[in-house]
Each structure stands twice: as C-alpha cells, then as structure tokens.
Amino acid sequence: MYIKIRAVDVVRVPPERLGEDLVNTVKELLKDKLEGRVDKRIGMFVAVLDVVEMKEGRIMIGDGGVYYETIFDALVFRPMMQEIVEGEIVEIVNFGAFVEIGPLDGLLHISQITDEFISYDEKGAKLITRESNRTLGEKDRVRARIVAISLNERDPGDSKIGLTMRQPGLGKIEWIEEERKKESESEV
Amino acid sequence: MPGSERYTKYEKARIIGARALQIAAGAPVLIKTDKIDPIDIAIEEFEKGVIPITVKREK
Amino acid sequence: MVSEEREKIVRDLISSGVERAIAKEIARDFRVTELSVGRDALSAAGIADEYAEDILCMLGIEVAGEVKPCDIEIQVNGTPLPEKLKSELKSKLRVVRRMLTRDKLNSILKRVIAEYEDARVDPREAVGVVAAQSIGEPGTQMTLRTFHYAGVGAIYITLGLPRIIEIVDARKKPSTPAMKVRLQPEYASDRHKAEILAMEIEETHIKDIGKVESSADDMCILLSLNNRELEKRRITKEEVEEKIKSLDMPVDIKEDKIKIYTKNNSYHELLRLEERISNMLVKGIEGIKRAIVRKGPEGEYMLYTEGSALKKVAKIEGVDFNRTTTNNIAEIAEVLGIEAARNAIIDEMMSTLEEQGLDVDARHVTLIADAMTVDGEVKQIGRHGLAGEKTSVLSRAAFEVTVDNLLEAAIHGEVDELKGVTENVIVGQPIRLGTGAVELVAKNYGELMR
Secondary structure (H helix, E strand, O other): OEEEEEEEEEEEEOHHHOOOOHHHHHHHHHHHHHOOOEEOOOEEEEEEEEEEEEOOEEEOOOOOOEEEEEEEEEEEEOOOOOOEEEEEEEEEEOOEEEEEOOOOEEEEEHHHOOOOOEEEEOOOOEEEEOOOOOEEEOOOEEEEEEEEEEOOOOOHHHOEEEEEOOOOOOEEHHHHHHHHHHHHHHHO | OOOOOOOOHHHHHHHHHHHHHHHHOOOOOOOOOOOOOHHHHHHHHHHHOOOOEEEEOOO | OOHHHHHHHHHHHHHOOOOHHHHHHHHHHOOOOOOOOOHHHHHHOOOOHHHHHHHHHHOOOOOOOOOOHHHHHHHHHOOOOOHHHHHHHHHHHHHOHHHOOHHHHHHHHHHHHHHHHHHOOOOOOOHHHHHHHHHHHHHHHOOOOOOEEEEEOOEEEEEOHHHHHHHHOOOOOOOOOEEEEEEOHHHHOOHHHHHHHHHHHOOEEHHHHEEEEEEOOOOEEEEEEOHHHHHHOOOOHHHHHHHHHOOOOOEEEOOOEEEEEOOOOOHHHHHHHHHHHHOOEEEOOOOOOEEEEEEOOOOOEEEEEEOOOHHHHHOOOOEOHHHOEEOOHHHHHHHHOHHHHHHHHHHHHHHHHHHOOOOOOHHHHHHHHHHHHOOOOOOOOOOOOOHHHOOOHHHHHHHOOHHHHHHHHHHHOOOOOOOOHHHHHHHOOOOOOHHHHOEEEEOOOOOEOO
C-alpha cells in the first residue's frame, strides 16, 4: 500500500549549487537520491513531497559540499504480507502472469491462479483453465493477495512480490462477479 | 560566543580553506574581484566578512 | 574636621600612591571643606609637587589636559587584562603620568591589549606537543648521558640532563638530595651563630668524635673520645656517655676511655657492637651528611646541606622554614602538599635548564608540572605514570602489548571515544587538534522552512 512518512536524511549540497534557493535544491537532491530507491523496512520511495525542517549545514574536511540534515515528508510504496491488491496483468509467461500492483510488479504463479489445471497459450499470450475454460490475458484486472515479499535494495527492479488468487473472493474481477451472481441466485 | 567574535588561527584557516574549495568546485563568488586563485578570493571574502560559514564552538 | 572624614582622606591619599606619613600630615593640616585650594596654596603649605597634584585631583580640581591617577585606575581596570598585568601596567603608567594625554593613554592601552591578545595561545593549539619539543630540543644540547656536577662549596648536586630525567621520572629520592636552609634574621646576620646551627643539623656519629676499637682480649669495645672534635661540635662528654648507656650494655667509664662489654662473650657480637657504636648518632639530623654555611644570594648567611630532611629541619630553632627548600620533590609533596610540589618541579627544572644556559619559557615547564600533579600525587611522565593511564583502548594497544590490551578491553566492553590523537590516526580520521577540531557550519540557512 502507499504510505506517507516523515523521515530524516542527510543531503549533500554540492558547491556549484550553493547559489540556488536552498530548500528547492535540497528537495531536488532528495528526489534524485531517494525516488525509486528501495529500503527493506520502509519500502519503495515514490515521491519526496515536502521539506519540513532543515538543520544547520555542516562542512567536512576535504569536501566543499554542505551537508544538511533534513526532515521531509515522502510517499512510499510498501507491500505487506496478506495485503489484498488489485492490478492489471502486464505480461503472460509460461509459468504465470505479472501483475502491476504499483511501482512494482507482482508474480502470479501458474499454480496460484485457480484450483484447476491451467494451460499456456503461447500464440494468444493467454492462460486457459481446462475445465471451465476461463482465460487470463494481458490488460485483465485481477484481485490477489501478497504472500511473499523479497525486496532488493541494490537493484529495486529485481525485487520480487509473490501473489495468490486461490482463495475465496480473489481472482479476475469478472470471475468474482460471476461467483457473486451464482451465490445470490442460489440463496433465492 | 560572548566576548570573542575573533576567530582563532585554526578557525580562520578552516573557513578560508573550505571556502576556497567551494569556489574551486564552482560555488558562486560573493564579491567582485579580479583575482583568479580561489584561495586569494576566499581570503578577500573572509576579510570582507561575507563568507557564509561560521564555526560551532563547544560550550 | 571630623576624624571620620580625616580617616577617609588618608585612605584615599594612600590608595592614590601617597605615603602614609605624608597622607596623615596632609589630612591634619588641610581643610577639605575649602575647595578653592590651588597648587600654589599647596606648595606654600610645604607639600611636594608630586603629591600636590594627587591632592588636587582628589579634590576634583582639574588641571587641563592632564591624566589623573584615577583616570589610569579606571581605564586600566576596564581592560580585559589579567590582574597581574593590570597592576604592573598601573604602576608603570603612574610613573610617566605627567607625559601622558588621554589620547596617548588610550593608544598605550590599545597596544598593550593587542600585544596581550597576540601572546595568548589559540584554543585547540597542541600545547603539550609544543611543550615537549621546547624542552626536548634544548635537552639534546645538554651533554648526553654525562653526569654533570656543580656544587656549592664541597657539596655536589646532580645537574643537567640526569637531573631533568630525575625530575620527570618523579624519583622518590634524588641521587644527590640537598637543602637550602634559610635562617631567622638573628642567625642570618651572624656567621658564628649560623655555624653553631649547622653543627646542630649535621649528623654526628660516634666515629666522628672518637676512636672505636675492639679488644679481643677482654671482649670489650674501647672508645676514646677526641676532645678537640667534641669541642668543635659542641658535644659534652656526658652526652656521649648518656648515649652509650642507652645501649643497655655493661659499661665501664674511665677518665679518657669508655669500655663497653659484650653480654654473651662472642666474637660475632663484638663485631656487631663495634659497628653499632661507630654509627650511633650523637647529634644532628639523620640523613644530613653535611651542612655548610655560605652567604646566600640575598647577602645573608644560610646553610647548604648534603642530604635532605625537611620535616626535622623545620623543628630546629633559628631556621626560617618558610624560605627553606629541598631538591627532593617527593619530600616536598609529603611535607608541604601537592601545590608546593608543583612549584618545586617548576623551580627545579627551570634552574637546571638555566644553569645549562638554556632559555625555556616557564609556561612549558609549568604545563609539565601541572600534568604531573593534577591527580594530587606526583606522577612520572612515562609508561608508569601519565602515558600509562590513558583512557583510550586503541592508544594503549598501539603503545605496548597490543593483543593483551585489546583482549582485556573486549572482555570489559570498553568504549573508545576517539578523542585522542593516536586513536584518530589509527582510525584514519582527522585528529581533534588545531584545524582538525574546528566544526564548520554554513551560515544563514537552517531553522524551520515553512
């Protein structure tokens, strides 16, 4: 999910930028430094929103830069275990489907889509269930639960989020609608 | 710092040194001058009291 | 005039530098209620010119353009100089007061303050290193490893490098202990009296005043006293006999000889007894091998002694204990306290250096003396004293037995604050001294932004 956090970081303002407006410069530097970065505890920085407070700048020996300890607000994407997410399928591969659930994609493994056996249609880029003949392709919206998180701080793109739909109330949005209709009919 | 606005020789050296490094690395110069050497510029800035650097002294 | 008022005038006059007797005189003859006294009136009253001015100034009668003593007082007191400098400056200014104008006074003060500020050590200066170098370099000019002796009369005192090492190592006892004993005025002016006192202090053994022989025939010690020596040292025969009797041995006293018998009739005992009697102290202070009367630098008679016993000398009548010193620093610390020991270290080092013709600023020596005595006891400089008590694990490990030090520190969970030089060099940081200790802060920015 997306969270707004207040964080503290030290920003180095390089000498050549000392003449500019300080707050804007620091904000820009923070954006350059943090946006897209992943931290295992915090999550992925999506945007630096506001600089709240800046402490006095320090100058170190042998470095012309000025270091500012800065308090700022930021928007982060933090996937959490058991979280229910909705997203669009962006790619179908022979072992499952990738779902865009924010700045990161989650992997829906072929074994985690339905209880049925699934075959892979390479030409149509689709996954087809054997018994009910339902299909899952790109641009389909799905609802899934996060069951595995492995964030990579060094290479954010290599982070892996595992999803499942083999639970009641999860699946492709159309399937869920069908289920619901069936249920209300049987109740009547 | 009550009663001692004067900088010690070490403080002066650090201020001018740090400022010269900044100027050498492209920081905007705060005075009009013909000088070229960043150290000379930093010294002139120091003498005119325009260097935006102070020291933090222990209480 | 009311006497109270008169008292005040006297006080004021004295404080502005007028001698007491003259001040009293002035106060008596002078009617302060009449303020229209001029310089002429004062000189007519027989008051010297230099005092007349002070009086006029006190009365508030201005002499145009002149600097008054009270001006000097006020101006100098307003400067940020230390008290000692202030009073020196005041007395010097008073001498040349006549030649001063206010502007001149101000520029003098400005110069003095500037010179003073200039002479001050900047904060974060590595004073310890500078002190070490300032003493170390002249130390190389002292004849290395050679023992220099220079003496007063027949007394020898270790000087030069060996003496410096002795002081810095805080030896319990110097290799040549010696005292300078000043005397009370009546003794100090009379050589004869001073010599009597010297005899009183110098240790006298039986062997110094007579011959000690052992006789194996009748198993006794024969003591024949030397009358001339006795007289010279002002010892009576009775005193010696008293001492011998205190041995609690069978004694046979004859006209010119004393026979002391052994109790057990053994040769062994006889030899021991001979030794014991020879070394019996009859008079003087134990440890003072020699006491010599000399004229001191102040022109008075004083005693130079070989050997030191400060505590005992203090009890001798005629000794001016306040001006009596020893070169045994440990003894001074014990008898007079740590502050006295600090001063003794400074004096001893300075005089040793000066004697070698080396000019070392007293402040370097003072710093060393301070470092040696801060803890309340005299500590040596070196691994068993100052250097060995460092709090930093890393610097101790860098010094000696690295592994043991680190292991011990790890067991106790010691923390290194990285405050010293060695630690920071090991870690690869700038050291916290000089420019390395300055923390720079960018101006104008910071605080709350929105």
